[in-house]
Amino acid sequence: MKRILIILQKEFIQIFRNKTILPIIFVLPIVQLLILANAATQEMKSIRLAIVDSDHSPESRSLINAFSHSKFYTHIPVEGGVNVSIEQIDFGKADAVILIPKGFGEYLIEGTPVNVQLMLNAINITSAALTHSYTSGIIQNFASSIGMETINVTSSKPSIRHWYNPELNYKLYMVPGILVVLVTIVGMFLTAINIVREKELGTIEQVNVTPIKPYQFIVGKLVPFWIIALIELSFGLIIAKIVFNLTIVGSIPLLFGFAALYLIVALGLGLILSTSASNQQQVMFMVFFFMIVFLMLSGLFTPTESMPQWAVLFNKINPLYYFMKVNRMLILKGSEFSNLWDSFVAISIIALLTIFVAIKRYHKSV
Amino acid sequence: MKRVIEVENLVKQFGNFTAVNNLTFSVAKGEIFGLLGANGAGKTTTIRMLCGLLLPTSGKITVAGYDAFTQPEQIRASIGYMSQKFSLYSDLTVWENIRFFGGIYGLWGRELKLRTSELVDEFKMNEFRDVMVESLPLGWRQRVSLAVSMVHKPPIIFLDEPTSGVDPIARRMFWETIHHISLQGTTVMVTTHYMDEAEYCHTLLIMVDGMIQALGKPDELKSKHAVESMNELFLSLARNSNANMM
Numbered sequence: 001m002k003r004i005l006i007i008l009q010k011e012f013i014q015i016f017r018n019k020t021i022l023p024i025i026f027v028l029p030i031v032q033l034l035i036l037a038n039a040a041t042q043e044m045k046s047i048r049l050a051i052v053d054s055d056h057s058p059e060s061r062s063l064i065n066a067f068s069h070s071k072f073y074t075h076i077p078v079e080g081g082v083n084v085s086i087e088q089i090d091f092g093k094a095d096a097v098i099l100i101p102k103g104f105g106e107y108l109i110e111g112t113p114v115n116v117q118l119m120l121n122a123i124n125i126t127s128a129a130l131t132h133s134y135t136s137g138i139i140q141n142f143a144s145s146i147g148m149e150t151i152n153v154t155s156s157k158p159s160i161r162h163w164y165n166p167e168l169n170y171k172l173y174m175v176p177g178i179l180v181v182l183v184t185i186v187g188m189f190l191t192a193i194n195i196v197r198e199k200e201l202g203t204i205e206q207v208n209v210t211p212i213k214p215y216q217f218i219v220g221k222l223v224p225f226w227i228i229a230l231i232e233l234s235f236g237l238i239i240a241k242i243v244f245n246l247t248i249v250g251s252i253p254l255l256f257g258f259a260a261l262y263l264i265v266a267l268g269l270g271l272i273l274s275t276s277a278s279n280q281q282q283v284m285f286m287v288f289f290f291m292i293v294f295l296m297l298s299g300l301f302t303p304t305e306s307m308p309q310w311a312v313l314f315n316k317i318n319p320l321y322y323f324m325k326v327n328r329m330l331i332l333k334g335s336e337f338s339n340l341w342d343s344f345v346a347i348s349i350i351a352l353l354t355i356f357v358a359i360k361r362y363h364k365s366v
Numbered sequence: 367m368k369r370v371i372e373v374e375n376l377v378k379q380f381g382n383f384t385a386v387n388n389l390t391f392s393v394a395k396g397e398i399f400g401l402l403g404a405n406g407a408g409k410t411t412t413i414r415m416l417c418g419l420l421l422p423t424s425g426k427i428t429v430a431g432y433d434a435f436t437q438p439e440q441i442r443a444s445i446g447y448m449s450q451k452f453s454l455y456s457d458l459t460v461w462e463n464i465r466f467f468g469g470i471y472g473l474w475g476r477e478l479k480l481r482t483s484e485l486v487d488e489f490k491m492n493e494f495r496d497v498m499v500e501s502l503p504l505g506w507r508q509r510v511s512l513a514v515s516m517v518h519k520p521p522i523i524f525l526d527e528p529t530s531g532v533d534p535i536a537r538r539m540f541w542e543t544i545h546h547i548s549l550q551g552t553t554v555m556v557t558t559h560y561m562d563e564a565e566y567c568h569t570l571l572i573m574v575d576g577m578i579q580a581l582g583k584p585d586e587l588k589s590k591h592a593v594e595s596m597n598e599l600f601l602s603l604a605r606n607s608n609a610n611m612m
Contacts, residue, residue, distance in 0.1 A: 209442060
């Protein structure tokens with residue numbers, strides 16, 4: 001224990017003396033959150049909508065008003081019929097066209113089901129799907145506001161409600177994911193580089209010639225970066241709160257509890273990689289390689305459920321997948337431990353394995 | 367005399383290359399034992415095996431009464447090691463380096479503080495104690511390395527080319543310290559390729575191509591090979607080796 005404390009003391013002196021690491025630790029989360037969360041957004045803003053009103057009734061006008069009042073739409077006035085409005089899509093002037101049929105108002109008054117047609121520019125599938133869902137939502141709202149359940153959007157789907165992120169604010173969805181990436185980068189890179197640096201300088205040899213036990217060395221090396229990564233997470237959450245007004249719905253102790261377990265894996269991996277590398281370039285490439293694979297499959301950008309079977313299986317051992325999932329569930333949804341315990345069990349097993357391998361891989365003599 | 371290091375039929379192979387070939391020798395307590403040889407003769411490989419940094423291919427090593435294969439941790443606790451390459455933390459001060467390694471060797475609290483200041487005094491490093499090691503001249507860095515290797519008062523210390531690149535005055539000072547340490551009963555095993563330094567050793571082992579070429583006291587070796595100086599001795603042995611190779 002005393003030996004571990006001695007290593008901690010030395011590591012912290014070195015970290016605080018390092019002129020580059022400390023600023024990076026605090027600048028990184030700000031830059032990453034601000035740039036990535038804004039750049040990676042898939043949120044729809046100012047959908048250019050053309051409405052062809054063939055009815056000119058008070059009812060059709062109030063439907064048009066419903067769209068004019070929404071901040072997501074820019075209304076494009078159309079003179080002429082259906083063909084003119086389709087041209088608007090062809091020329092790239094409109095993203096969506098709504099056709100209100102003749103007799104729309106009368107049908108509504110009679111209480112007869114009526115169809116409204118929605119045409120979408122689907123070059124970008126994601127934005128088309130989002131536009132479809134926004135637009136259907138507004139039409140449904142209009143219908144229920146006048147006490148009708150009778151307007152169908154052609155090829156419409158069952159009424160959709162987006163829970164936990166009602167406005168489909170993409171930033172809120174991205175921020176927990178980016179925090180995962182951030183904490184992983186800081187933890188894994190710093191650990192891996194720190195140990196390889198001792199190898200390069202030869203200082204590790206002076207340590208290996210002492211009677212220190214491998215577990216003491218490893219714990220002493222991991223704890224400082226474990227603490228730094230947890231501080232990094234808190235710092236990131238504070239920035240997310242200030243900049244994006246992201247509120248953690250779930251339990252904060254649970255969030256940090258999971259992060260603490262996850263970091264054992266991330267840092268342990270960094271350590272294992274550093275035992276296989278002899279210089280900093282090598283270890284950087286290795287860490288980068290593993291990061292990209294884990295990250296792409298983790299569900300940061302795309303839902304893991306729709307990935308092929310092998311990827312779903314791989315994610316069972318992907319630490320980033322668990323942290324990504326738990327982080328979003330806790331921050332956005334406020335899940336209870338009863339819904340997360342399986343992820344806790346999985347990450348604990350992975351953590352134990354990682355530490356075991358790391359200690360086994362660390363040899364004092366070659 | 368009590369033998370503190372015993373080596374029997376020690377062999378180290380790297381692939382097809384035999385770096386150390388069948389070494390057998392022993393070192394007595396309190397001795398300054400010099401390991402001499404040209405670059406690549408196998409000095410560093412031998413010393414690294416004795417310190418437990420490198421696993422031997424075959425042979426038997428006993429250091430401070432412990433077996434290198436079964437009791438490496440006991441050996442590590444009883445030896446000090448100073449590497450050929452400077453291997454202290456250059457971004458820590460003299461004081462912090464000594465304190466860190468003292469702590470790693472198991473010292474703690476008051477005891478650690480006391481030992482650290484004792485070494486700083488003993489090696490006359492008081493004016494440098496809060497200076498970063500990276501800004502010290504090489505000769506002084508080597509003194510700090512030596513101090514670190516002695517922080518846990520080991521009965522045996524291994525010094526791998528401690529004076530290479532150091533100026534003559536600093537070298538002289540360094541050897542005075544080694545002599546002083548040996549007088550206190552510490553066994554010193556040192557490698558060097560400076561022949562004048564060989565004269566300071568009690569026993570010499572001259573290695574050529576991983577094998578023992580000569581072993582004995584400096585004076586005995588000189589009279590046996592009928593030479594005046596260590597330099598001549600070394601050159602004649604090296605020449606023999608070259609002749610053998612041809």
